[in-house]
Amino acid sequence: MGKLRITNNIRRLRFDADEMTQKELAEKVGVTRQTIVAIENAKYSPTLELAILISRVFGEPLEKVFDIQDAS
Template structure:
């Protein structure tokens, strides 16, 4: 499967937020923990709304959570 053309720092940000679990983040964002896991691993490209919600949970701008890594 082709990897997505962007990376993310969700795992690190979760750690820095009192070791927040994927389930906790999923609850805050309104998705399942499996979806958070898929986003973290770069297997699933979230909608813009979910991406913004994730960034809001960490109090960061979107580009500090997701970074373009493709050409």
């Protein structure tokens, strides 16, 4: 199995949630805005705990917020 890459739909979900800012999302899940930026840009993979918290903010299943793809 090759290297895996986690992608996400956070930017779209934020827009659909009354254009929630990165800062607002960060405050809701207890991280910095920079962490949300890094996750959105696929520069950082969140912990399972953080991924679940983010999905709960949007009221969506984990699979609708995050996806895993083969990067090779």
